[in-house]
Amino acid sequence: MTMPSHDGLPGVDLRAVLFTIHDGSLLVALTEGEVGARLPRGVPSLTDPLDASARQIVRTATAVHEQYLEQLYTLSVREPAPWTIVVSYMALVSTTSGGSLDGREGLWHNAAEVPPLSETDRMVVDYALLRLRAKLGYTNVAFHLLPPTFTLTELQSAYETILSRPLDKRNFRRRVIASGILEQTADKRREGSHRPATIYRFRPEADGETYLTPPWAEGA
Amino acid sequence: MTMPSHDGLPGVDLRAVLFTIHDGSLLVALTEGEVGARLPRGVPSLTDPLDASARQIVRTATAVHEQYLEQLYTLSVREPAPWTIVVSYMALVSTTSGGSLDGREGLWHNAAEVPPLSETDRMVVDYALLRLRAKLGYTNVAFHLLPPTFTLTELQSAYETILSRPLDKRNFRRRVIASGILEQTADKRREGSHRPATIYRFRPEADGETYLTPPWAEGA
DNA sequence: TCAAAAGTGTTCCTTCTACACCCATGT
DNA sequence: ACATGGGTGTAGAAGGAACACTTTTGA
DSSP: OOOOOSSSSOEEEEEEEEEEEETTEEEEEOEEETTEEEOOEEOOOSSSOHHHHHHHHHHHHHOOOOOEEEEEEEEEESSSSSOEEEEEEEEEOOOOTTOOOTTOGGGEEEGGGOOOOOHHHHHHHHHHHHHHHHHHHHSOGGGGGSOSEEEHHHHHHHHHHHHTSOOOHHHHHHHHHHTTOEEEEEEEEOOSSSOOEEEEEEOGGGOOOOSSSOTTSOOO | OOOOOSSSSOEEEEEEEEEEEETTEEEEEOEEETTEEEOOEEOOOSSSOHHHHHHHHHHHHHOOOOOEEEEEEEEEESSSSSOEEEEEEEEEOOOOTTOOOTTOGGGEEEGGGOOOOOHHHHHHHHHHHHHHHHHHHHSOGGGGGSOSEEEHHHHHHHHHHHHTSOOOHHHHHHHHHHTTOEEEEEEEEOOSSSOOEEEEEEOGGGOOOOSSSOTTSOOO
16 A cells, blocks of 8 residues: 655655557556556655666566556546655567466456556556557557567557557558568568468667657666 | 655655747746756645646746646656656746736746756756647647737747747648637737738637647646 | 468549748838 | 738649559468
């Protein structure tokens, strides 16, 4: 239970919205608290910067170390009284190659049908999804949800899952190739009785600017 | 002097970057601290939400009540030790019709040549300017820097001041009219020996969405 | 030879950019 | 009549959306 500070300052609480993609669904990590599902949370460490504390919360919830992390917004809520400052983050964890959920199936919930949450948690989840969708349009965040190598069809279906709407195959490929963010590998993925797909890799050095996140924020 | 909390939580500090436009220059409000110029700052009140405290800081610095306020980012800094959480805001205060600076000329500094600031303050100012410029492109924030009525030339020169680059008159007018955000008044401004300018008013109900600011943030 | 996903171009339309002259007024 | 800022249109370029068939493979 987070307690407010007692020397005249409000307490500070961190919450993280963790997204991953699994089997064509966008999933959100929720822990089971005393009063139902909640976002992974914690208080900032006194020895580390805020981002490091947020990353630690993600690690604790998922046992995954490398993540994309982005600060969302800071809000003040009346609970616990009198006021608590909640700094919210969004984290993206990439689909593991195997596709298993690390045996933590209870943690992940379909983003389209989250269980009842506190008012604050629900707002933060909704906002995270809004930001994630908006960011697909002008950044390359989607790569952080995919394994290191992937096919264009896989990339497209990640986009479609997040936006929950179909995209045109030719337009999608033209744009993503033109952006210069992809690098073809020599490998092909041959699975199933059909033409094998070219495998691509993300080129981090071609990762564009964001305008949303300040220059000093450390990305992944 | 902001002190850290003593019960294991970091202290919280608010800083506001106040912009206004005056005589074709973009100005930033800076107070004179013991160690040179600083951003207006304060600690969050225990009885009000964060935004209200930020607004109070702006009021104290400028004696202006109605402002556009937008949260920028929350960062953690090592000073004062061990860590302080700094929640930063950007506020826009509108040019007063008279064009005077309310007798607080010492407060306002040209944004193009701010005096030396602390590392944190400088980062926050730079980021605020980045955000303000980016937002000109897809929102109507500029109206918050203008008096309630204005001519298209005044609006354009506000844009040019912020972007510090000239804009094409015809393209600018076409876009801003097409956006539907303006409402013509019956008045004309006749000043100087030339054709009088049509006066426009901002239509708040046509104010578009932001995507940057969460839905629950209260705008102006 | 069939089923299944991979891969590939063109047309249309909308939007952005560049650019120059006439208008209404005060002195 | 002239100086001053207000106001207007068009053509070319670029970018986004819609749309269907051929290719390569495994079974």
